[in-house]
Ligand SMILES: Cn1ncc2cc([C@H](O)c3cccc(CNC(=O)c4cc(-c5ccc(F)cc5)cc(O)c4O)c3)ccc21
């Protein structure tokens with residue numbers, strides 16, 4: 621097919637959503653992915669759980685691993701107060717290009733810093749380059765085999781401090797067994813599983829919320 625799936629998602633946003641209205645961007649993507657073409661956005665059901673965790677944490681600094689088309693970036697950024705921001709890492713330049721346009725259409729570009737690069741390369745530079753002390757909330761939604769190594773990297777870089785909340789997508793489907801085992805068995809995390817469904821389907825999936833308890 622001539623266009624990519626992310627390009628078709630952007631087109632659906634440009635056709636159906638109102639510039640500056642983040643909710644209409646979210647609704648347009650969910651409608652397209654439910655009725656036209658499935659895509660790996662966190663979706664509306666798990667997205668509501670993401671919303672509730674963002675509201676509960678009231679984060680000032682958020683890290684998102686895996687931007688894709690920017691759907692969850694918009695969900696998070698729309699709930700942030702002035703002065704708060706989400707740094708989102710995307711290594712795929714085509715995804716990043718689409719996400720920038722989706723985020724711009726939603727009118728939230730002032731609350732988002734999209735960094736083109738791989739998590740393993742960018743995380744060690746977070747303090748120095750972005751003046752980040754520690755993240756209040758980390759949303760993990762990139763390659764599932766990177767959840768655990770990147771969590772350990774964030775710990776080593778001092779970017780996770782007492783009270784930092786990790787929220788991981790897809791802990792059942794596709795699944796992140798080594799990550800789950802780590803956060804559920806570590807004495808330094810308090811974990812809770814939010815049972816839900818794989819975006820736009822009836823398959824089971826869920827989010828794992830893990831609060832860092834400090835050293
Ligand atoms: C290192 N680094 N640093 C930044 C960074 C960014 C990326 C990309 O954003 C990217 C590209 C491809 C895949 C992903 C992970 N996402 C998934 O694989 C996924 C799958 C499914 C699913 C479920 C059932 C199926 F049948 C098929 C797919 C449902 C979901 O919600 C997903 O998130 C993320 C990658 C590595 C990166």
Ligand SMILES: [Mg+2]
Nearest residue numbers: 662761789790
């Ligand atoms: Mg996901």
